[in-house]
Amino acid sequence: MKVLVTGGCGFLGSHICEFYAFRGDQVLSYDLMTKHELQRNPYSPDTAREYNWNYLESLGVTCVKADVRNAEALADHVSGCDFIAHTAAQPTMTIGLENPELDFSTNVIGGFNVLSAAHRHRIPVASCATIHIYGNELNTNLREEATRYSCEPPAFSESLPTLQGEITPLHASKMAADIYARMFIDSFGVKAASFRLSGIYGPRQFGGEDHGWVANFLIRAYMGLPMKVFHNGKQLRDIIHASDVARAFHAFYEKQVPGVYNIGGGPENTLSLLECIHLIEQLLGKKAEVEFAGERFGDLYYFVCDISKAQRHLAWNPLVSPREGVEGLLTWIKENSSLFSLPQTK
Numbered sequence: 388m389k390v391l392v393t394g395g396c397g398f399l400g401s402h403i404c405e406f407y408a409f410r411g412d413q414v415l416s417y418d419l420m421t422k423h424e425l426q427r428n429p430y431s432p433d434t435a436r437e438y439n440w441n442y443l444e445s446l447g448v449t450c451v452k453a454d455v456r457n458a459e460a461l462a463d464h465v466s467g468c469d470f471i472a473h474t475a476a477q478p479t480m481t482i483g484l485e486n487p488e489l490d491f492s493t494n495v496i497g498g499f500n501v502l503s504a505a506h507r508h509r510i511p512v513a514s515c516a517t518i519h520i521y522g523n524e525l526n527t528n529l530r531e532e533a534t535r536y537s538c539e540p541p542a543f544s545e546s547l548p549t550l551q552g553e554i555t556p557l558h559a560s561k562m563a564a565d566i567y568a569r570m571f572i573d574s575f576g577v578k579a580a581s582f583r584l585s586g587i588y589g590p591r592q593f594g595g596e597d598h599g600w601v602a603n604f605l606i607r608a609y610m611g612l613p614m615k616v617f618h619n620g621k622q623l624r625d626i627i628h629a630s631d632v633a634r635a636f637h638a639f640y641e642k643q644v645p646g647v648y649n650i651g652g653g654p655e656n657t658l659s660l661l662e663c664i665h666l667i668e669q670l671l672g673k674k675a676e677v678e679f680a681g682e683r684f685g686d687l688y689y690f691v692c693d694i695s696k697a698q699r700h701l702a703w704n705p706l707v708s709p710r711e712g713v714e715g716l717l718t719w720i721k722e723n724s725s726l727f728s729l730p731q732t733k
């Protein structure tokens with residue numbers, strides 16, 4: 388088969404490209420190679436930016452630099468494909484607040500163009516939403532334990548009302564794209580899925596303070612840099628390894644049951660920031676330097692996905708445990724430490 392992966396040279400996109408390349412499929416990464424988020428990290432954005440592109444080319448993936456906001460270019464590249472995995476995005480709350488126009492054009496117009504191209508070419512498409520679209524009102528209903536927040540009920544299904552609480556540009560744009568996926572399903576019969584994703588982690592994640600906290604903590608701890616924890620560190624997610632998300636995309640391609648899906652590690656795979664730091668200290672055999680900062684507008688302190696809908700309709704289950712996945716990510720960071728030891732650019 389031939390698969391087009393928007394944002395293929397990003398973190399998650401690279402795992403989807405890798406998944407299909409390993410199967411021997413034809414893979415096209417369609418990615419604008421943006422750098423605004425990487426520029427906020429302490430290592431070189433250029434080197435980090437090129438890493439996934441070079442890795443994918445070594446697997447035989449065709450990489451093109453192109454924009455999902457350009458409907459014509461997108462339609463040209465979608466022609467002849469069997470499936471679209473849409474991961475290209477402005478994915479952070481902080482950049483969305485600084486540049487709502489970029490957030491809107493990338494996530495809403497780009498998301499619409501991708502769905503529309505799938506409709507025109509009559510092929511299935513799975514897009515990335517985020518659990519942030521549920522909103523952060525859940526923060527008011529949490530119990531504080533020693534190292535984590537807990538909640539009753541402990542996990543949430545797709546029927547949880549969305550946009551409850553404070554709304555940032557990212558909430559609005561990601562929700563709009565999720566609604567457009569449903570619109571294309573209902574009005575035009577497109578085989579579309581919108582994956583409401585929890586915290587994803589894994590190799591090739593150049594995590595920073597805004598996005599990708601597991602990788603951000605690991606890179607910083609390994610390089611001996613301080614980690615910054617916003618709020619008290621008891622924030623909790625059902626983290627999910629990128630390879631498991633890549634498998635979810637293919638599970639959707641195989642089953643093609645349209646709809647919205649919560650995709651996360653589920654109740655078996657939860658980790659708080661403090662617990663993640665503790666695990667990293669165990670793995671590295673040294674104490675990490677941690678700085679605590681205040682709260683951040685829009686942050687969601689607790690989310691665990693009820694993944695039973697994806698289990699039922701897509702016959703999908705996450706396979707990688709947090710300990711196993713974090714160990715694997717640490718191995719990748721150690722093997723590529725030169726990427727992170729470059730002179731500070733900021």
Ligand SMILES: NC(=O)c1ccc[n+]([C@@H]2O[C@H](COP(=O)([O-])OP(=O)(O)OC[C@H]3O[C@@H](n4cnc5c(N)ncnc54)[C@H](O)[C@@H]3O)[C@@H](O)[C@H]2O)c1
Pocket residue numbers: 393394395396397398399400417418419420421422424453454455456473474475476477478479493497515516517518584585586587588599
């Ligand atoms: N990483 C997570 O923990 C997480 C959690 C929930 C949801 N998501 C969603 O998963 C998706 C992938 O996230 P990620 O962590 O891999 O992000 P990423 O920033 O690593 O990758 C996004 C890619 O999209 C590309 N891109 C940006 N604007 C583009 C445009 N206009 N046209 C084409 N390409 C463009 C970038 O160059 C980048 O390579 C996003 O939709 C994100 O919102 C991620």
